[in-house]
Amino acid sequence: MDDKEIKKVVKKRYAKFALNNTSCCSTCSSNKNDINKQTESIGYSLNELKNIPESAIIGLGCGNPTALADLKKGETVLDLGSGAGIDVFLAANRVGKNGHVIGVDMTPEMVKKSENIARENGYKNVEFRNGEIENLPVKDNTIDVIISNCVINLSTDKFKTFSEAYRVLKSGGRILISDLVTKGNLPDDIKKSFDAWSECIAGALEKNEYINIIKKAGFRKVKIVSENRYFEKEADRRLVNKIISIKIRAFK
Numbered sequence: 001m002d003d004k005e006i007k008k009v010v011k012k013r014y015a016k017f018a019l020n021n022t023s024c025c026s027t028c029s030s031n032k033n034d035i036n037k038q039t040e041s042i043g044y045s046l047n048e049l050k051n052i053p054e055s056a057i058i059g060l061g062c063g064n065p066t067a068l069a070d071l072k073k074g075e076t077v078l079d080l081g082s083g084a085g086i087d088v089f090l091a092a093n094r095v096g097k098n099g100h101v102i103g104v105d106m107t108p109e110m111v112k113k114s115e116n117i118a119r120e121n122g123y124k125n126v127e128f129r130n131g132e133i134e135n136l137p138v139k140d141n142t143i144d145v146i147i148s149n150c151v152i153n154l155s156t157d158k159f160k161t162f163s164e165a166y167r168v169l170k171s172g173g174r175i176l177i178s179d180l181v182t183k184g185n186l187p188d189d190i191k192k193s194f195d196a197w198s199e200c201i202a203g204a205l206e207k208n209e210y211i212n213i214i215k216k217a218g219f220r221k222v223k224i225v226s227e228n229r230y231f232e233k234e235a236d237r238r239l240v241n242k243i244i245s246i247k248i249r250a251f252k
Helices: 003-019 033-039 046-050 086-095 106-119 158-168 194-198 207-216
Strands: 076-080 100-105 128-129 142-150 169-182 218-229 243-251
Touching: 003 106, 003 194, 033 046, 076 086, 076 158, 086 100, 086 106, 086 128, 086 142, 100 106, 106 128, 142 158, 158 169, 158 207, 169 207, 207 218, 207 243
Parallel strands: 076 100, 076 142, 100 128, 142 169
Antiparallel strands: 169 243, 218 243
8 A cells, every 4th residue: 555645544534533623533422521431431531631621632542641651840742643632731731831742743734723722721831743753843862751642553654653753752761652553463455444544453563563663663671561452333343352552661
């Protein structure tokens, strides 16, 4: 499959979510309570959700990376694939006014949406940049912590993505990634499906392959912090028990 075509399809899908203010949760209705329940089910606490802008919660993700990133006051955080900004705003609350959080997303409509949310809610310690995670618009050795939530599986070059993460991190910096991986191989027709790519399925790698790519990019102390089966009610039955949600911590 052509990488450019995959990115085009993915950007179109997420632009639609941003422009229509609809949920990214395929099993939720447009009801805000449904979206919040789905968000809680993947690791966000009700208290966390109450302390960020409601419009940033759109039912996207497969975990809560900020919960395990051990963010400290004054740190500089980078969110890969920041969407409407849920993790950026959570991180901003944790690093405080002397900290700084950067969200990078390849969909201009999502960047505009998150910028509007930040401005309307008075966030001064965040910024959003349009760019691809395989070619980050961030300077070398400037980031303390990188987080990402169910986005790297969408990348067509995951080694380049993790190499970029390594480049922008300070020495001793860390990543905390929530993502989807597979147990065994996916059926060929799913791997070649544009819809499956945009739904975070087709681009998911086998778990050990994913871990090895992180190590190859230079990271050390690579550890799976948690993992659980990930299955949506509308998913292809062949995917039962094959898709795993993992959280990984590693250091530069």
